[in-house]
Amino acid sequence: MSGIYVYSDNLALSLALSTLGGQSGKEVCAITLEQTQASELAQYGADRVLVLNGNSSRPEDYAKALAQLLKEADAELFLVGSTARGRELAAKTAAYMDCGMVSDVSSLEFTEGKTITTRLMYGGSVVQTDIIASMAVVTVPAGKYEAVRSENKNCTITTLEVEADPRINIVSTSTIVKEGVDLSAADKVVCVGMGLDKEEDLKMAHDLAAVLGAAVACTRGIAEERHWLPVQTYIGISGANVKPSLYLSMGVSGQIQHVVGIRDSRVIVAVDINEKAPIFKAADYGIVGDMYEVIPLLVEVLKNI
Amino acid sequence: MAKIIACYKWVADETDLRVNQDLSVDVSKAKGKISEYDKNAIEAVVQFARDTGDTPVTLTFGSGKAKQSLKDALSRGPAQGFWVNSDTAEKIDGAATSKVLAAAIEKMGDYKLIVCAEGASDTFARQVGPGIAARLDIPCVTSAAGLEVQGNIITVTRKLDDCIEVVATELPAVVCVLPEFNRPPLPGLKAVLDAGKKPVQEFKLEDIGLTAAELTSKTEVADFKGYVMSRKNIIIAGDSMADKVRELAANLRKEGII
Numbered sequence: 227m228s229g230i231y232v233y234s235d236n237l238a239l240s241l242a243l244s245t246l247g248g249q250s251g252k253e254v255c256a257i258t259l260e261q262t263q264a265s266e267l268a269q270y271g272a273d274r275v276l277v278l279n280g281n282s283s284r285p286e287d288y289a290k291a292l293a294q295l296l297k298e299a300d301a302e303l304f305l306v307g308s309t310a311r312g313r314e315l316a317a318k319t320a321a322y323m324d325c326g327m328v329s330d331v332s333s334l335e336f337t338e339g340k341t342i343t344t345r346l347m348y349g350g351s352v353v354q355t356d357i358i359a360s361m362a363v364v365t366v367p368a369g370k371y372e373a374v375r376s377e378n379k380n381c382t383i384t385t386l387e388v389e390a391d392p393r394i395n396i397v398s399t400s401t402i403v404k405e406g407v408d409l410s411a412a413d414k415v416v417c418v419g420m421g422l423d424k425e426e427d428l429k430m431a432h433d434l435a436a437v438l439g440a441a442v443a444c445t446r447g448i449a450e451e452r453h454w455l456p457v458q459t460y461i462g463i464s465g466a467n468v469k470p471s472l473y474l475s476m477g478v479s480g481q482i483q484h485v486v487g488i489r490d491s492r493v494i495v496a497v498d499i500n501e502k503a504p505i506f507k508a509a510d511y512g513i514v515g516d517m518y519e520v521i522p523l524l525v526e527v528l529k530n531i
Numbered sequence: 532m533a534k535i536i537a538c539y540k541w542v543a544d545e546t547d548l549r550v551n552q553d554l555s556v557d558v559s560k561a562k563g564k565i566s567e568y569d570k571n572a573i574e575a576v577v578q579f580a581r582d583t584g585d586t587p588v589t590l591t592f593g594s595g596k597a598k599q600s601l602k603d604a605l606s607r608g609p610a611q612g613f614w615v616n617s618d619t620a621e622k623i624d625g626a627a628t629s630k631v632l633a634a635a636i637e638k639m640g641d642y643k644l645i646v647c648a649e650g651a652s653d654t655f656a657r658q659v660g661p662g663i664a665a666r667l668d669i670p671c672v673t674s675a676a677g678l679e680v681q682g683n684i685i686t687v688t689r690k691l692d693d694c695i696e697v698v699a700t701e702l703p704a705v706v707c708v709l710p711e712f713n714r715p716p717l718p719g720l721k722a723v724l725d726a727g728k729k730p731v732q733e734f735k736l737e738d739i740g741l742t743a744a745e746l747t748s749k750t751e752v753a754d755f756k757g758y759v760m761s762r763k764n765i766i767i768a769g770d771s772m773a774d775k776v777r778e779l780a781a782n783l784r785k786e787g788i789i
Contacts, residue, residue, distance in 0.1 A: 236692075289665060310691040314673040317658035321629055321665035326749030329625075329656040346758065347654050348545040352556050355754035362750060393670040397686060397697040414788070438789070450711055457711070463655060464710065472788045482545060489760055493786050495779065501766075510763040511782055513775050523776040531780065531789060
């Protein structure tokens with residue numbers, strides 16, 4: 227059977243992984259826990275769809291069963307969507323199989339029978355390239371690859387009864403009410419950093435955002451230490467990644483963990499009082515100055531345009 | 532009194548990394564530190580053990596350089612430090628790391644809870660905690676934002692991409708904590724002084740039944756180089772701040788943004 231196996235609890239990502247797996251020229255088997263997703267998976271490059279049927283709704287609980295399945299199938303690669311559940315499932319599956327794992331890749335290519343990946347390390351300041359020559363688990367974040375429709379008329383859909391890990395019981399589940407805006411889709415972003423003195427001064431950021439038509443975001447410190455803005459609005463390696471046409475920071479020093487989240491912005495503007503702040507190295511345009519002076523002036527100028 | 536184990540990694544401080552002209556990365560001059568996120572794991576075992584009367588301990592896998600981490604780790608409250616000392620730590624992957632830590636935990640014995648951070652601040656691969664759980668074949672709960680214990684059962688609040696999931700499981704288990712799980716305090720002077728007197732147990736690989744040959748990386752690192760972002764890096768000059776702001780607006784217009 228061999229081939230490439232793909233799974234994600236996020237359907238869109240799962241479709242993208244099926245397409246990506248297909249680039250290897252090898253057989254792609256898409257795994258799902260939802261019977262209802264099978265027909266759609268069959269339309270994005272999968273040669274086979276395997277529906278796992280077990281006693282748990284949590285994907286994480288199928289790691290051991292998957293490890294056994296992949297071993298028996300002599301799988302060559304297991305691509306997993308990098309969601310919170312996917313990452314746990316991937317890491318446990320890799321350990322049960324005692325195989326290699328590369329997490330959160332920025333790129334993945336199939337060359338001469340090998341899989342070559344790159345990923346960021348040290349908060350984004352280093353790029354590591356790995357060559358995978360034997361069975362390994364690779365997690366792929368959303369947004370890196372697109373799903374391309376390519377119907378395989380011979381795609382087979384099989385249901386398999388498997389045993390889920392029974393040891394973890396769900397007490398309750400509640401949907402997260404997303405506060406703030408969807409930053410990943412924002413076209414302009416105003417980002418507030420620890421240079422802001424008081425919570426009420428956020429008004430300045432909102433004023434600027436209003437004239438620009440921008441979303442307000444922040445650094446991790448503002449959300450997690452000071453709790454001035456919702457956790458969903460902080461940008462960085464453990465937070466949101468943005469790709470707006472304009473990212474404008476006020477009082478952001480520009481630690482690498484933050485900068486990694488703004489790299490895909492088209493134009494980066496930084497306003498900070500410290501001329502040595504690393505944010506200026508990551509910026510297209512910088513103004514060294516007190517944001518309490520700069521931002522109100524900028525709001526006035528923009529209003530009159 | 533069972534062991535409540537916090538795993539931590541002694542990492543190079545990313546702010547000390549030098550990227551050379553040819554993009555090669557010099558890690559050798561970087562100071563070491565306990566991975567920031569692992570401080571949450573250490574604080575979590577201290578709090579847990581305070582509630583249950585168990586013994587909070589730390590476990591790390593590192594080369595000789597990691598020795599200096601023990602005092603820092605123990606100043607944060609744990610009663611004893613365990614250290615797997617092997618140079619192989621410098622060049623192995625997450626698979627081998629979880630294998631070593633799981634073997635050490637079995638050797639330490641009498642464990643009730645193992646706490647890891649989601650990931651380390653150098654690699655941020657987020658695979659070692661679940662890897663330990665799988666290798667010990669005990670339950671694993673990742674993305675933990677809160678935890679309660681009642682007897683032998685823990686109830687953990689997980690923060691996932693689109694939902695909050697509360698789960699319960701029986702100990703022993705591995706829990707991977709998010710940075711928001713707690714706020715590790717800075718150790719006081721007395722805690723720092725006391726840390727030097729706390730017991731430390733050092734293991735060599737053979738003490739935990741492993742050999743360096745079993746720990747080779749399963750993927751080959753082909754390249755390791757600095758990331759460069761090419762940006763215009765224009766610092767706007769002007770006689771007054773108002774001039775600078777007007778100049779910025781003019782540039783934004785040129786860029787087609789406003």
